[in-house]
Amino acid sequence: MGRYTGPSCRLCRRAGAKLFLKGARCYMSKCAIDQGHPAPGVHGMRRSRKVSEYGHQLREKQKLRQQYGLQEGQFRRFYEQALRTKGVTGENLLQRLELRLDNVIYRMGLAVSRQNARQFVLHKHVAVNGRTANVPSIVLRVGDVVTVRDRPRSRDQATRAIEAATARQMPAWITVDPKAFRGEVLSIPTREEIAPVVEEQAIVELYSR
Numbered sequence: 001m002g003r004y005t006g007p008s009c010r011l012c013r014r015a016g017a018k019l020f021l022k023g024a025r026c027y028m029s030k031c032a033i034d035q036g037h038p039a040p041g042v043h044g045m046r047r048s049r050k051v052s053e054y055g056h057q058l059r060e061k062q063k064l065r066q067q068y069g070l071q072e073g074q075f076r077r078f079y080e081q082a083l084r085t086k087g088v089t090g091e092n093l094l095q096r097l098e099l100r101l102d103n104v105i106y107r108m109g110l111a112v113s114r115q116n117a118r119q120f121v122l123h124k125h126v127a128v129n130g131r132t133a134n135v136p137s138i139v140l141r142v143g144d145v146v147t148v149r150d151r152p153r154s155r156d157q158a159t160r161a162i163e164a165a166t167a168r169q170m171p172a173w174i175t176v177d178p179k180a181f182r183g184e185v186l187s188i189p190t191r192e193e194i195a196p197v198v199e200e201q202a203i204v205e206l207y208s209r
Contacts, residue, residue, distance in 0.1 A: 090200030102136035109165030
């Protein structure tokens with residue numbers, strides 16, 4: 001299955017929750033979720049039917065997958081890696097997704113959305129620990145330093161993103177120096193710091209079937 005290229009707000013309306021796919025717009029009053037728009041489709045206005053346990057699990061998985069912009073195969077690999085890691089599988093999954101390079105770029109305010117952050121990385125605008133990185137799915141570790149490369153085009157894009165990110169609160173597990181276009185991973189984010197929009201245990205139960 002190819003990458004989704006349709007309206008981002010449609011995914012949020014289907015999920016019934018903000019997935020923060022459109023950057024600053026998601027924090028404005030014009031957000032479709034804040035305005036109470038129904039789910040997409042001709043049956044969006046109908047009273048919601050009772051959802052089965054499997055349906056609930058599938059919906060939670062889709063919400064998390066779409067929030068981070070992953071295809072099914074990519075998401076499944078992250079789950080399998082989380083399963084092999086010591087600790088609670090659901091929390092491990094959230095942490096690995098949160099520590100992806102494209103998500104860290106977004107969290108640092110160097111991109112207006114995760115999709116924009118992915119493109120920012122693919123176009124080689126960033127470096128990790130001094131080395132140019134162009135793989136958005138790299139999972140960073142504590143102590144890794146992310147910088148915007150010293151090129152006019154790279155710095156101009158990052159500057160516009162930083163100005164647009166004023167409405168967002170920077171997480172405590174990273175530190176950012178906007179003037180130096182530099183950020184560092186201070187710790188592995190906890191579940192409370194990630195504040196997921198899903199019930200991750202339902203995803204674990206789905207893949208455990």
